[in-house]
Structures are given as structure tokens and as C-alpha cells.
Amino acid sequence: MILVYGGAWQGKLDWVKKEYGIRDDEVFRCSDKEMPDLSAKVIYGIEEFLKREQDSEEFFRENLECLRDKIIVCRDISQGLVPVEPEERQWRERTGRTMIFLAGKADKVFRIFCGLSQEIK
């Protein structure tokens, strides 16, 4: 598993596509409306999926085996002020817990900054 994260608009997906030769149709773009498609090579924007309160965090733990050959991309939402709305605070914490879990399991972790990569793990 390869985990890629970085702030908004830093070029995370562009970097993944270029680095790993990924086509658009191999990317699943997450939303809070549906479960991620585990047949895709890249699962992009897991922070959007993690807006789901009920089952999103468990999804990653339960499907870890299927995620081993995936590239997972997450927007880093951890560095701002504490959000005013309780739902947003919970979302941020859920995302943080999930990222710690995934980063622990990932073979490689990269952070994207202004379109360039930094190898974290």
C-alpha cells in the first residue's frame, strides 16, 4: 500500500498519475455517498468518504487485505484551527485516526508539497 497526502491543491493526484503511470479510469474519487470501489488502483480523497460517521473508519480496517496493492490519497486536513462545528471536529479526528492506521500499514508514505514529493516512510 502506498499512502499519499498533502494540503489542498498541492497536486497529489497529478503526482500519483505521473509517478505510477495511472490513467483517469483507474482512479476512484471518494464521496460520502458510497463505499470506495476496491477494484480501482487509486482511491483518491478518502477524507471525503470519512465524512460518513457510521462505517467509514471501519471500512479501512475491515478491508486492509484488499488495500495492500492500492494507492490511497488523502487531503491533509489536520493543521488548521480546531473546527467550530462538532461534526467537523469528529471528521478531522476520524481522518487523523485513519491516517495513522494506514500510514502504519503502508509500505511507503509520501507527502506532496507544491507538486513535489517528500518520502515520509
Next chain:
Amino acid sequence: MKIFVSGGCKNGKSTFAQKEAESIFKREKEAGRADTLYYLATMDPVDGEDRARIQRHIEERKGKGYVTEEQPRDICHVADVRGVFLLDSVTALLSNEMFGRDGSFNIEAAEKVKDDLLRFGSQVAGVVYVSDYIYGDGTDGLDLSREYMKGLAGIDRALAAGCEKVFEVTYGNVVTFK
């Protein structure tokens, strides 16, 4: 030599950028390619507080050999092919172009500032661009601040791609990306 420096607010970017600019200038001068070290100030002062801050920064740079140019817009007017520039900051330039004092908003500002900065880089002996990393939180932002963040990110990425060296300064420590 073009260098891009970014990082969070009050992390030591300016101090680091200043050292980089001075070392580029020293090298370029020795090689006979440059004869002036400039500080390109981009802040557009709106009140006494801003003017006092600018004065404080001028005092801080005293004795370091900088010629200060204040140019809040259209920076290519002050480009000098034999000059090494410390440009602080990309963030302020975009803000000056995007948000008018009369409350107007220019949606095309980001493209214009990006073109200006890249062109500027090709017209000088050396430049250190200083930007701000403002993408760390989870807010999608209000419409205008979202446009601003998105615009600045596009500029940052273009500059990072075009510069020979790219650094992130994080609480006084420096991460080399390139």
C-alpha cells in the same frame, strides 16, 4: 539561480530566504553576473500599522547591502538583469492583485501573477521567492478565500517546478524538496 521557499506563518522563512539570497548574490557577484542585491517588498500598506512594520523590516535589513524596491503590483517593472532579488512575498502579490481596495475581486489575478513571477525570474540574475503554506486545514473556505488558496497553490506549483531549489521551512528547520 531561482529558489522557492514556503512554509507556515512565523516559521523562519524570511530569515532563511535572506541567507539564501545573500549567498546567491555573493556567488553571482564573484562570477561577474550581478552587482545589486534587492529586497522586493510587495506589501501594499493600507494604514500606519503596515507602514510601521515596513519601517521595522527596513531597519532589520540595514547594513546587509539590500536595495529596497517597493512594488505591490507589476513586479517586472523593477526587474534588473544584474540583480539578485529576495521577493517577499508571493502571497501578498496575489492578494494585492486579487482583492481591490474598493472591494472588487479579480478572478484572473492568479494567472497574471503567475505569469509575472515566471517572467520576472527570467529577467534577473537570481531570485528567492517566498510564499506561504496555507493549505493545512480542512475548511473548503468561503468562496473568495477558496479562490485565493486555489490560485496561490497554482502559482506555488508553477514556481516550485521552475526553480532549481525548493525548500519548506518548518519552525526553523529546512526540508529540501529539490
